[in-house]
Amino acid sequence: MEKIVDREVAWRVFAHEFNRSNLYISEGSERAPNYIVTPTGVKCNRLFIVGVVTEVENISHDNNLWKARIADPTGVFTLYAGQYQPEAAIFLSELKVPSYVAVVGKARKYEPEEGSVYVSVRPEEINTADEKQRDRWVLDTAERTLERIGIIEDALSSGASGNDLKEFLRKKNINTVLADGAVLAIEHYRNMDKILD
Amino acid sequence: MEIEFAPHIEEIKRALDNEIEDERIRTDLIKLLEYRVPLAEAKRSLIRKYGGSEKSSVRKLLDIQIGDRNIEVTGLVLDITKKTITVKNNEKTVFSGIIRDETSARSFTAWEDFGLNIGDTIKVTQAYVRNWQERPEVNFGGRSRVEKLPTPIVVDHEAQQKKLSELRDGEINVHSALTVLKLEPREISTKDGSKKILTGIGADESTKIPFTSWVLFPELAIGNTIEVKNAYVRSFRGVPTLHMNEKSVVKKLDRIIQYKEPHKVMIGDIIEKEGAFDVVIEGNILSIRPGSGLIARCPQCNRVIQKSMCRVHGKVDEKMDMRIKAIIDDGTGALTLVLDAGLTQEICGFTIEDATLVARTAMSQGEVEEEIRRKLLGKMLGARGNMSKGEFGITLVASKVWESPDIIKEKSRELLEKAGYNGKDS
Structure with a gap:
């Protein structure tokens, strides 16, 4: 049976971690998904956020491009919704600030020049949320993040790298995607100790 | 071309029962190699030419794979049935059954009558493996040699x-x-x-x-x-x-095995399995898929239909139904959650009749889907049901669904403890 492509998981990542990600990979062909690799090794194509919209701005009337800032306890996500996200654009244009929202979106990067990478979120789905949903998201995200920090710490203390490290993580029953991400993150991000604080 | 022939000739001789002079084999082999026949193929064809058979490679039943040729298996015949099948308009009698060794049990088909009985321990050489209903099946054909062993192999049932x-x-x-x-x-x-x-x-x-x-x-x-x-x-x-x-x-049995109600499982863990019966998951609703909301079904075959036309039964008196197909995701994995009309009503608070009214007022069935999206998107739900993998991806058909209870306090305490335990993080 032909295996259909599994749906990308919507990762739970705090804004602080997301925004300091500057590793961007795309696998193989043109239509392959692109990923942002975060410091804790999330190979992130899609993410889920519940936060507070603090600012909505129509930055281009011609393209009906809307920008929103969504705050979590650690920082702010930047969201762009344009002509290809009409529902999200309408939603944002009618939104009162501040308000709780839940967003499913794709991780995007913008690299105006070599070395300076800006990451943002392009919404797929957006809806109003409430305080409880936000609190629960913060907890779930903290839980997932702690798990990932644990994996990275294990990985670092193993001293292995590349395929050996992947093998090491697989033996510890760590999910392939996370193991993959951890290897990439450790190769890319220097002074991991500082980031983990 | 400098090849050390002796070992190959030895190998060929070992596969043959009758004595053939080295020199003959050597001449034949060199001739074949001059034709640029690969060495392995050359050896094989010579063995065939002199009436021998390549030595079967010994396999445990657990290790057999579809496409294996010329293998040797040893096992106990657990079951055998005579069957008549039609191959290319000819009736043929075959024997199918089950053979077991200490590693696994497999179905087999014997294309000849080898006089097998239940309880025989047999060693079969020149067997091969074919695909039968997506599973490997051992086949004993015309060239297979079946030998009944006097000492039965002991298959330890308890260990299995x-x-x-x-x-x-x-x-x-x-x-x-x-x-x-x-x-x-x-x-x-x-x-x-x-x-x-x-x-x-x-x-x-x-x-x-x-x-x-x-x-x-x-x-x-x-x-x-x-x-x-x-x-x-x-x-x-x-x-x-x-x-x-x-x-x-x-x-x-005299003892009683007590079933413990399922705990919540992470979606990332269950989607690695091929299916799961009666599991509990919890996650956020990230997308309401098309085909959710109010739908019409054929009253005869239950197929989802459009404009009162069933592709089997033609024009029918459509029956209204309601369902939700949604992506649920807990940060470790995602799958499609399916809710029937009853569960949709439970979680969204409207009946099929309410939904029909909404659709009529808005003059669009899509309005019900929109209403569901506004109500559920981003929310955290718990669900219980059976998970399966199929052509539509990974699906959990819910038998129960509920809004996640408020466990923020307990959860934050638990997390703080975990983080504190880890020391420096977070």
Whole structure:
């Protein structure tokens, strides 16, 4: 049976971690998904956020491009919704600030020049949320993040790298995607100790 | 070309029963190699030429793979049935059955009459493996040689007992133990008239599994803990189901295996399995898929239809129904959650009639889907049901659904403890 492509998981990542990600990979062909690799090794194509919209701005009337800032306890996500996200654009244009929202979106990067990478979120789905949903998201995200920090710490203390490290993580029953991400993150991000604080 | 011929000639000779002069083999081999025949193929064809057979490679039944040729297996014949099949308009008698060694049991087909009986321990060379219903099956053909061994191999049944969670589609000669939780006699029609069977749900400590018994075993009664031998597993709608037939042995046990209600599982963990029965998950609704909301069905075949036209039954008096197909995601994995009309009403608070009214007012069935999206998108739901993998991806058909309770305080305490325990993080 032909295996259909599994749906990308919507990762739970705090804004602080997301925004300091500057590793961007795309696998193989043109239509392959692109990923942002975060410091804790999330190979992130899609993410889920519940936060507070603090600012909505129509930055281009011609393209009906809307920008929103969504705050979590650690920082702010930047969201762009344009002509290809009409529902999200309408939603944002009618939104009162501040308000709780839940967003499913794709991780995007913008690299105006070599070395300076800006990451943002392009919404797929957006809806109003409430305080409880936000609190629960913060907890779930903290839980997932702690798990990932644990994996990275294990990985670092193993001293292995590349395929050996992947093998090491697989033996510890760590999910392939996370193991993959951890290897990439450790190769890319220097002074991991500082980031983990 | 400098090749050391002696070892190859030795190898060829070993495969042959009759003595052939080295020099003849050597000449033939060199000739073939001059034709640029690959060495392996050259050796094979010479062995065939002199009437020998390549030595079969020994395989355990667990290790056989579809496409294996010329293998040697040794095992105990557990079951054998004579069958008449039609191959290219010719009737042919074959024997199919089950063979087991210490590693696994496999189905086999013997294309000749080798005089096999249940209980024989046999060594078969020149066997091959074919695909039978997506599973490897051992085949004994015209060139196979079957030798009955005087000493039966001992297959330790106790060692083979499996937990229900270890059962996989296609397994045969399954030995397991379970407690009967639910039992329902059913009458089905077969080609020999109607037949009474038993269906039900069984469980061991951690796993529930549906079962079907083609025989009315008196031991199968609600509350009984039974040991079953020589059962088999078939998947039904992606969920492994245990089957018992007249060849199965069912025994009531004195001890009771107590099933523990399922804990929540992470989606990332269950989607690595091929299917799961009665599991509990919790996650956020990230997308409401098309085809959710108010739908119309054919009253005869239940297919979803558009504009009162069924593709089988033509113009019909459509029957309204409601459902939700949504992506649920807990940060470790994602799957499609399916809710029927009852569960949709429970979670969204409107009935099919309400939904029909909404659709009529807005003059669009899509409005109901929009309403569901506004209500559920981003929310955290818990659900219980069966997970399966199919052509539409990974699906969990819910038997229950609920809004996640407010556990923020407990959860934050637990997390702080965890983080504190880890020391410096967070």
